Amino acid sequence: MYTYSDFDEAFVRARVAQFSGQVERRIDGSLTEDEFRPLRLMNGLYLQLHAYMLRVAIPYGTLNPRQMRQLAHIADTWDKGYGHFTTRQNIQYNWPVLKDVPAILSALADVEMHAIQTSGNCVRNVTADHFAGAAADEIEDPRPVAELLRQWSTDHPEFQFLPRKFKIAITGSPNDRAVTRAHDIGLRMVRNAAGEPGFEVIVGGGLGRTPMIGHTVRGFLPKADLLPYVEAVLSVYNMLGRRDNKYKARIKITVHETGVDEITRLIEERFAEIRPGFGGYDQELLAQIEAAFAPPVFRTAPTDAYDAFYSADPVFRAWADTNLARHRNDEYAIVTISLKAHGETPGDATSAQMRAMADLAERYGHSELRISHEQNVILPHVHKSDLPALHAALAQVGLATANVGLISDIIACPGMDYCALATARSIPVAQDIALRFDELKLEHEVGPLKIKISGCINACGHHHVGHIGILGLDRAGVENYQITLGGDGTETAVVGERAGPGFAYTEIVPAIERLIHAYLEQRTEPAETFLQTYRRVGLAPFKAALYPAEAAQNAA
Amino acid sequence: MSRPYIPKVVTANALLEGDVIYLTADDRWSRQHHEAELIEDEAHAQMRLLHAAAQKSKVVGAYLADAKAGPNGPEPVHFREAFRTRGPSNYFHGKQETAAQ
Structure with missing residues (x-):
């Protein structure tokens, strides 16, 4: 790195x-x-x-x-x-x-870390696909570009006082694991007709009080044009973005008010103006950075031990089925370490767990660790023969929960347990949902499902793009939780639909349980996921499950 | 007819630790809600808030929070203020931890 x-x-x-x-x-x-x-x-x-x-x-x-x-x-x-x-x-x-x-x-x-630009109206930490450099479906590792953007945006004199904060996400895969369509700028690597890698540039996405899916302003941007193009986007936003109203200051509103065609024209115009000033130094720097991200030297060894363990040990098998992803090297796997043990705080790790993960990354993972936006830790390069030993070691420190991508793998913001902006708690809701479905022993049967919880309208918990989103509000001095359904944060991004009136703190977990039972009844086969079922049948059956009294009244 | 004034306490965060603090009637800053001065008059509340906000080297973000009288002194009305008297619900940290020591 x-x-x-x-x-x-x-x-x-x-x-x-x-x-x-x-x-x-x-x-x-x-x-x-x-x-x-x-x-x-x-x-x-x-x-x-x-x-x-x-x-x-x-x-x-x-x-x-x-x-x-x-x-x-x-x-x-x-x-x-x-x-x-x-x-x-x-x-x-x-x-x-x-x-x-x-x-x-x-x-x-x-240790070469900092807290610079993690707040304020500037370009924030550039986020990337957490499987970068390892995923089987990846075109190129997006992290060198992300590092280039970090260096360029850090203390950039023109962009220290933007109208509002500015978030960039980048993925090197066509399958979007970085929620690029809900960022101020999303960069998704694609190939053009000639097979060359470049970026789809998506502008004006964002969640918060006005959730919007970003618009593609360039379907294919050659890699060499990336920095001047991003600078052109920032430059247009810096001029047009509203400073009179905090709630209308994000670029999504600028795009909405200016119109996609006009903003695209302005970006292209600005790009044409500044592009000649980029004399190639950025590309030299990028080449140096790329060298630093050279993949590790993968080893070749038999993987039979893994296969044997997989067939013999059901606990290991359950973990392997949920927590492993396909690596570009067939002998390797990408391991997601769940920070979502049932009943624990999503995304929290103790110092002992952090040290254990560091040790395991050294022993089995070519000394690499990743943090995902889904609040888990990734060991991107683990040889399959090491997986049984790794799993056993993780189990000893409470890190072997087999639930990645399942109902208890919940994103939750800190909510009113910590945050001064929150209007309700998120963490205990996440804890209770996880505990309840663990108790019901239902989560593996339910299958892939993303629940995302925010404790206020600012949507740090990404609730709009949760298959089930939960938004905690203060309704007349009482915590109240609104449910949205059908959200999607991937390349087929959609903002979820509000299901109806909110639920009290004590009612939210039973409401989620009713939703899940409705899904199990509605799905055509176990392979049909919650999101697929929702897309097929729509809101109505879920609404009926959420509000049985109203449903009974309508039927009468 | 004007609505009755909801009593208030002056609260803030301590500059050095960030901990939640309350202004007492004898001009101290207490870590305990029940030691706060319960202010039942709007004009007096504004005076006390000005007094608090002026203490720039001790406190940050002073504001008036709704409160009510209780057997041991003022009690919070809103759940946010109740959480501030205790600490987070996922760990036994913050005021609940110090109170237990």
């Missing part, structure tokens, strides 16, 4: 020194909160409901074992022994105290 250049190192260290001075001046009273707030946000420091929260970027979700151990060390030294992995491939610490934050940032710099 990429290692910092002298420039990166000096930049990150200089920022730590600056912020250390700013914290000192805030504590001694020379800076007011109004002055300090933008400075702390530029460095990922929020003030939440109960404490400060530090959001650390994990660029394109890639970590090495040394970095993972340092995250564990930070959790033990300055926090409460755990970290929370987020839907934007960041890690959040929920309990730092102000005076310790400079030391944490310095510890991050020691």
Whole structure:
């Protein structure tokens, strides 16, 4: 993976020194909160409901074992022994105290990490397909481009004061695992007629209070044009984006108000203007970065032990069926380590678990780790013969839950247990759903199903693109949960449809249970997934299951 | 007829730790909701909020939160404020943890 250049190192260290001075001046009273707030946000420091929260970027979700151990060390030294992995491939610490934050940032710099631009109206952490560099369906590893974008966007003088935050996601596969259609810019690698790789450029997607699926402004952009093209998009947005109304400031609104044709024209015009200024240095830099992302040296060994174990051990088989994905090398597998043990907080890992994953990545995974937007950890390159030993080791630290892609593999934002913006809790809802379906022993029968929960309209939990989305609201001083159905975050992205009135906290889990029973009744065969059934039969039977009293009344 | 004023407490986060704090009648900042001053007069509430907001080197984001009288002092009305008196529901962290020590 990429290692910092002298420039990166000096930049990150200089920022730590600056912020250390700013914290000192805030504590001694020379800076007011109004002055300090933008400075702390530029460095990922929020003030939440109960404490400060530090959001650390994990660029394109890639970590090495040394970095993972340092995250564990930070959790033990300055926090409460755990970290929370987020839907934007960041890690959040929920309990730092102000005076310790400079030391944490310095510890991050020691392993080439930072918290820069994890907040504020700038280009945020660029997210990528968590199977990048390993997936069988991939055209090219998208991470070199993501790293190029990270370097370009970090402290970019033109884009530090955008109308609003700006999120870029990138995937190297036609099968979109990075939710590119719900980002300000989504980049999806495709091939043109000549077989050359390039990008479909999608602009103006986003969730939040006005969910929108992005529009394709360029069906095929040659790789060499990527940086000037992204710069052209940002530049047009920076001029047109609304600064008068926070709720209309994201690029999705700019695209909506300007019109796709007009915004495309403006982007192309700006692109033509700035393209000649890119004299090829970006491509030289990209080539250097690409060299740093060279795939590991895969080993060749028999895989019979794996096959034998798979047939012999049902626990291992269940895990292999849900938590493994196809690797480009047939002898290898991509392992998803579930951070969704039933009843635990989605996305949380203890420091001991982080260290265990770092050790296992070294022993079995060519020293690579990934964080997924679905709040799990990935070992992208594991030889199949190592899978039984890996599974046994994961089981010892509570990390062998066989539920990836199933009903208990829930995305949940921190909600009102931590977040100052939340209007209701998300975590306990996720915990209760997982526990309930584990108790019913139904989840493997139900099969692939994505539940996503947000504790407010800002939709950090991606509820709009959940097959079942749950949105927690405050209705007259009581927590209330709205259900959306049929959302999809992949290349066939769709915003889910609202099912009807919301449910009280104590009613939401039974409501989900009724939905699942309706699905089991409706599906034509076990292979028909929840989403397929929903697309075939529509909202009506699910609505009837959610609101039986109304259904009975209508029938009468 | 105007609606009766819902009593308030002044609350904020402590600058250094970020912990939830409440303004007491004798001008201290307490970590306990029940030690807060229960303010039943709107004009007085605004004065107390100004007083709190002026303490820029101690507190962040002072605001007035609805409260009601209870046997041991003021109690929160809204669930958000109730969570702030305890801590998160997924771990025994925050005020519930310190209270148990």
